[in-house]
Amino acid sequence: MQEITQSAQRVPIALGDRSYEILIGAGLLGATSSYDGLPRAASAAIVSDTNVAPLYADRLHEALAARHRRVVRIDLPAGEVHKDWASLDAIFDALLAVHCDRKTLLYALGGGVVGDIAGFAAACYMRGVDFVQVPTTLLAQVDSSVGGKTAINHPRGKNMIGAFHQPLRVVADLATLSTLPKREIAAGLAEVIKYGPIADADFLAWLEAHIDALLALDAEALAHAVRRSCEIKAGVVAQDEREGGLRAILNFGHTFGHAIETGLGYGEWLHGEAVGCGMVMAADLSVRLGLIDAAFADRLTRLIARAGLPVVGPALGADRYLELMRGDKKAEAGAIRFVVIDAPGRASVRAAPDALVADVIAAHTGA
Amino acid sequence: MQEITQSAQRVPIALGDRSYEILIGAGLLGATSSYDGLPRAASAAIVSDTNVAPLYADRLHEALAARHRRVVRIDLPAGEVHKDWASLDAIFDALLAVHCDRKTLLYALGGGVVGDIAGFAAACYMRGVDFVQVPTTLLAQVDSSVGGKTAINHPRGKNMIGAFHQPLRVVADLATLSTLPKREIAAGLAEVIKYGPIADADFLAWLEAHIDALLALDAEALAHAVRRSCEIKAGVVAQDEREGGLRAILNFGHTFGHAIETGLGYGEWLHGEAVGCGMVMAADLSVRLGLIDAAFADRLTRLIARAGLPVVGPALGADRYLELMRGDKKAEAGAIRFVVIDAPGRASVRAAPDALVADVIAAHTGA
Numbered sequence: 001m002q003e004i005t006q007s008a009q010r011v012p013i014a015l016g017d018r019s020y021e022i023l024i025g026a027g028l029l030g031a032t033s034s035y036d037g038l039p040r041a042a043s044a045a046i047v048s049d050t051n052v053a054p055l056y057a058d059r060l061h062e063a064l065a066a067r068h069r070r071v072v073r074i075d076l077p078a079g080e081v082h083k084d085w086a087s088l089d090a091i092f093d094a095l096l097a098v099h100c101d102r103k104t105l106l107y108a109l110g111g112g113v114v115g116d117i118a119g120f121a122a123a124c125y126m127r128g129v130d131f132v133q134v135p136t137t138l139l140a141q142v143d144s145s146v147g148g149k150t151a152i153n154h155p156r157g158k159n160m161i162g163a164f165h166q167p168l169r170v171v172a173d174l175a176t177l178s179t180l181p182k183r184e185i186a187a188g189l190a191e192v193i194k195y196g197p198i199a200d201a202d203f204l205a206w207l208e209a210h211i212d213a214l215l216a217l218d219a220e221a222l223a224h225a226v227r228r229s230c231e232i233k234a235g236v237v238a239q240d241e242r243e244g245g246l247r248a249i250l251n252f253g254h255t256f257g258h259a260i261e262t263g264l265g266y267g268e269w270l271h272g273e274a275v276g277c278g279m280v281m282a283a284d285l286s287v288r289l290g291l292i293d294a295a296f297a298d299r300l301t302r303l304i305a306r307a308g309l310p311v312v313g314p315a316l317g318a319d320r321y322l323e324l325m326r327g328d329k330k331a332e333a334g335a336i337r338f339v340v341i342d343a344p345g346r347a348s349v350r351a352a353p354d355a356l357v358a359d360v361i362a363a364h365t366g367a
Numbered sequence: 368m369q370e371i372t373q374s375a376q377r378v379p380i381a382l383g384d385r386s387y388e389i390l391i392g393a394g395l396l397g398a399t400s401s402y403d404g405l406p407r408a409a410s411a412a413i414v415s416d417t418n419v420a421p422l423y424a425d426r427l428h429e430a431l432a433a434r435h436r437r438v439v440r441i442d443l444p445a446g447e448v449h450k451d452w453a454s455l456d457a458i459f460d461a462l463l464a465v466h467c468d469r470k471t472l473l474y475a476l477g478g479g480v481v482g483d484i485a486g487f488a489a490a491c492y493m494r495g496v497d498f499v500q501v502p503t504t505l506l507a508q509v510d511s512s513v514g515g516k517t518a519i520n521h522p523r524g525k526n527m528i529g530a531f532h533q534p535l536r537v538v539a540d541l542a543t544l545s546t547l548p549k550r551e552i553a554a555g556l557a558e559v560i561k562y563g564p565i566a567d568a569d570f571l572a573w574l575e576a577h578i579d580a581l582l583a584l585d586a587e588a589l590a591h592a593v594r595r596s597c598e599i600k601a602g603v604v605a606q607d608e609r610e611g612g613l614r615a616i617l618n619f620g621h622t623f624g625h626a627i628e629t630g631l632g633y634g635e636w637l638h639g640e641a642v643g644c645g646m647v648m649a650a651d652l653s654v655r656l657g658l659i660d661a662a663f664a665d666r667l668t669r670l671i672a673r674a675g676l677p678v679v680g681p682a683l684g685a686d687r688y689l690e691l692m693r694g695d696k697k698a699e700a701g702a703i704r705f706v707v708i709d710a711p712g713r714a715s716v717r718a719a720p721d722a723l724v725a726d727v728i729a730a731h732t733g734a
Contacts, residue, residue: 093521161491
């Protein structure tokens with residue numbers, strides 16, 4: 001049994017009777033103490049994918065062995081293209097085949113895709129069972145750890161079918177980041193960077209100073225970045241759990257980003273890459289709306305580029321971008337809603353003239 | 368525009384910020400006033416099925432026309448066998464095809480199957496939109512009107528995938544019952560009768576006195592039966608919205624009933640027929656457990672038979688019944704939980720020895 005080598009940091013997520021804690025630290029995944037206090041359900045399932053399971057599922061299984069009479073292992077095909085009904089149904093089928101009851105505890109072991117599918121499976125299985133997130137990517141640790149959003153994709157749009165379902169706990173093991181491809185680290189940093197412009201200008205400055213340390217997977221820098229990201233997101237979500245208003249600012253860069261992902265077909269660009277490029281576009285839109293000066297947008301663009309993220313979008317044409325964005329679920333009756341920066345560290349949601357958006361797209365897409 | 372001919376009765380369902388009202392009366396469906404106070408979302412959808420839509424969808428559509436800029440019509444294939452992912456996805460597809468946003472209001476027009484699918488679609492579409500139930504069967508009016516349970520079936524079991532999602536309002540138009548086949552009226556009465564033994568001995572006596580009036584669709588008798596059923600269910604659900612304990616008593620007859628439905632294949636017997644026969648079995652189990660005397664079980668069995676419901680189950684064999692019941696989601700880690708009558712008007716949930724259950728099955732199934 002591997003024990004915790006670094007004492008876990010704890011970020012409390014305050015959501016009334018759905019409150020929970022995020023544990024952050026290296027080596028947490030295989031430590032039995034990470035799971036103290038969780039229900040010792042007779043049946044549990046580790047939902048993972050074919051990339052992550054070979055690396056970590058045995059270690060997690062061993063840490064859980066004394067807690068559950070039976071632990072079902074479910075390995076989904078890896079990748080965003082499999083974030084669909086077939087994967088969701090594979091979970092239901094595996095659970096039903098061995099009569100897992102409504103007290104079954106699901107553990108989502110993997111990145112954002114696994115977390116989203118397993119979380120949605122937990123939301124729907126027998127009308128709702130509990131789940132624990134064990135995110136193994138930077139993106140999942142800083143983004144899907146907080147907020148309870150779960151979903152699958154639909155051929156007509158990303159994350160269109162889902163639920164709000166809070167986990168009982170998140171165990172964010174920083175040691176798992178060492179097995180991530182560089183491209184995935186960069187994609188995760190996109191969501192980390194996001195928290196600066198929308199909520200904390202000081203954090204943006206900290207990131208500018210520590211971006212190289214983060215790319216080198218410096219443990220202390222990672223711990224701070226994950227913790228601060230979770231804290232900022234938690235503060236927003238606590239005020240607006242069901243995304244009535246404020247929470248929408250967390251989608252900075254996502255309206256453009258989703259258009260890129262959908263336009264290219266899911267999986268061509270990583271979600272974080274699309275968000276990185278989407279933030280460049282959204283920052284420019286904020287400049288063109290007269291909200292911030294161009295220097296701030298340039299500063300943000302440089303940081304995104306330094307993180308190894310694309311800052312030029314695919315040349316789909318402005319019309320196609322607009323069409324894709326109108327199909328986004330954040331659109332209200334056809335009007336596209338953009339998250340814009342009102343001032344460094346402050347964001348809001350608003351509509352923008354199509355012509356202005358087309359200018360932004362023209363300025364930031366390839367030939 | 369058809370106006371309300373009988374003033375609506377209102378049953379309040381108290382669930383905190385998810386509270387709503389059930390309107391009960393003849394002619395409510397086509398009256399614009401039935402929808403007063405609901406959100407005037409730009410987009411709405413009427414989800415119905417190929418049996419009900421030709422009878423009532425135009426009338427509902429007309430009553431809603433002034434409330435919504437656009438009303439999408441979605442007619443699902445009728446029947447319990449279609450309470451599946453394909454029907455659910457047909458709803459998502461129709462909504463996404465015309466870019467319905469997250470403020471879209473769904474109207475579930477039909478019986479329990481339509482209500483369950485449309486309600487679950489509302490729970491999941493863009494992580495949750497609002498819906499209104501317009502139940503057109505007695506079963507749906509007295510059962511699925513209250514409680515917020517939504518679901519689809521899975522090949523491995525009934526109602527295995529779903530959510531708790533409360534409607535904004537229920538509009539129970541008693542006039543729609545006149546187009547129901549006799550067999551469906553009887554099936555609905557099974558759930559009405561259920562409320563007597565589990566919660567209200569006086570209501571059971573009232574039903575014995577009025578069963579013929581109900582079968583003849585006497586408007587006053589129907590209004591009382593629907594109202595009292597909703598009130599009793601509302602009282603239980605208000606105490607236990609997520610089915611932590613007490614609410615399970617509403618499943619009286621359902622453990623045996625689900626085994627009958629699953630064993631025969633969905634759709635062979637109507638849900639209410641299976642529940643009717645299941646109540647006969649559950650009452651006998653209560654007798655054999657020493658909880659009530661045989662006279663009360665006989666009285667209940669006679670009423671169920673008078674309602675035109677089967678009181679003898681299909682001959683699947685006790686082993687198969689037990690196997691099917693162990694797969695039921697109310698089973699906890701393999702132990703089957705039965706709702707039993709502790710005294711006329713009072714019920715609880717407990718396990719029972721397999722041998723005793725086998726005796727019950729042997730006594731109440733055909734050769």
